[in-house]
Amino acid sequence: MTDLFDPLALGGGVLLRNRIAMPPMTRTRTSEGDVPNALMATYYGQRAGAGLIISEVADVAPSSNGYAMTPGIYSDAQVEGWRLVTDEVHRRGGTIFMQIWHVGRMAHPSLMPNGEAPWGVTGERAEGSDVFAHDANGELGYMRAGTPRRLATDEIARLVDTFAQAFANARRAGLDGVELHAANGYLFDQFMNSMLNTRTDRYGGGRVEDRTRFLMDVVDAAVREFGPGRVGVRIAPFGVFNSMPADPLAEETLLYVAGQLGRRGVAYLHIVYELMPTGNMETATFEKHHVDHDFLAKVRATFPGAIIWCGGFTSRTEAQDALDTGLVDLIAFGRPYIGNPDLAERLRHGWPLAEADRSTYYTRRGEAGYIDFPEYSEESSDGSS
Numbered sequence: 001m002t003d004l005f006d007p008l009a010l011g012g013g014v015l016l017r018n019r020i021a022m023p024p025m026t027r028t029r030t031s032e033g034d035v036p037n038a039l040m041a042t043y044y045g046q047r048a049g050a051g052l053i054i055s056e057v058a059d060v061a062p063s064s065n066g067y068a069m070t071p072g073i074y075s076d077a078q079v080e081g082w083r084l085v086t087d088e089v090h091r092r093g094g095t096i097f098m099q100i101w102h103v104g105r106m107a108h109p110s111l112m113p114n115g116e117a118p119w120g121v122t123g124e125r126a127e128g129s130d131v132f133a134h135d136a137n138g139e140l141g142y143m144r145a146g147t148p149r150r151l152a153t154d155e156i157a158r159l160v161d162t163f164a165q166a167f168a169n170a171r172r173a174g175l176d177g178v179e180l181h182a183a184n185g186y187l188f189d190q191f192m193n194s195m196l197n198t199r200t201d202r203y204g205g206g207r208v209e210d211r212t213r214f215l216m217d218v219v220d221a222a223v224r225e226f227g228p229g230r231v232g233v234r235i236a237p238f239g240v241f242n243s244m245p246a247d248p249l250a251e252e253t254l255l256y257v258a259g260q261l262g263r264r265g266v267a268y269l270h271i272v273y274e275l276m277p278t279g280n281m282e283t284a285t286f287e288k289h290h291v292d293h294d295f296l297a298k299v300r301a302t303f304p305g306a307i308i309w310c311g312g313f314t315s316r317t318e319a320q321d322a323l324d325t326g327l328v329d330l331i332a333f334g335r336p337y338i339g340n341p342d343l344a345e346r347l348r349h350g351w352p353l354a355e356a357d358r359s360t361y362y363t364r365r366g367e368a369g370y371i372d373f374p375e376y377s378e379e380s381s382d383g384s385s
């Protein structure tokens, strides 16, 4: 039986010290130019006790900016900023992958280069979903996602090259690997969704190979840069976040992707079962999604790499129960990692967990609620001394 504190060898010589993952979480603490900084290095370093840290999502290009103050991985200054982060995590014995995305239609002209329209699989807008952007006076707040411009076929091929450059940047910045964000209604998910992707070129239409071609081309670029054992992919089965239409072909698509990733020897598949129904990140309630064990079992049978399960875990017992199903290999704890930099040690010893204040989750540029959570100390009953 696998214990939460057993190590795990991913491919590519990556050895994780335990089965605990810190999943990607946007925290809006970057410096000007969407550049990571020393504050972020401290934050990630404090959390290096996780078996695997997956960074907050990074933009592959300026056209992917769907959320103000999130980091990028396309400029030299960003590479230098990420280097601070990876050096600190490695100094403390941790492992860190970077999550990378293109938001596609989940953007706003105020964040786009020259105020252009967001990039879309089609011209269909995400009606009813918000992004964190600037209003007409330049003030930050939640705005309706813009109306996208449908990408031309040759632009998609060029975007694959843009991802390849970002992976080279990530390696230069010292990341141990990369995770592609193929969940939650962002660009890869937009392509994979058979209801939304009504394109008729080689990236669309009814055939699963075509709907998943963009993702798989980017996976191949990541594998070329890092090797398969240092590449992961995140999916959110049957999610409808960001105004995604319910997709009757979702299971077929995801199992096809799982099989293709398996053939390529990709390190892990990260499955998120907790979604925000709609609205924006600061006010939405998180909903524990129905976990379909039959689907997980089919993924397990299709994909030989490691599987990460993310979604509302708060205790060692819950995590161990999930491992005991034999369907997954790593458990991701999101919100508990905000207030508990030493979460792994707290779970190991049965120490109480501190609660973080949600109003500080996305504080711009602030230390408060970010790096000021202490490690647990036996002298204080609540770990807050």
Ligand code: PHB
Residues within 6 Å of the ligand: 026, 057, 067, 070, 183, 184, 241, 281
């Ligand atoms: C998401 O995965 O839904 C997500 C990621 C990053 C954000 C916001 C939402 O900044």
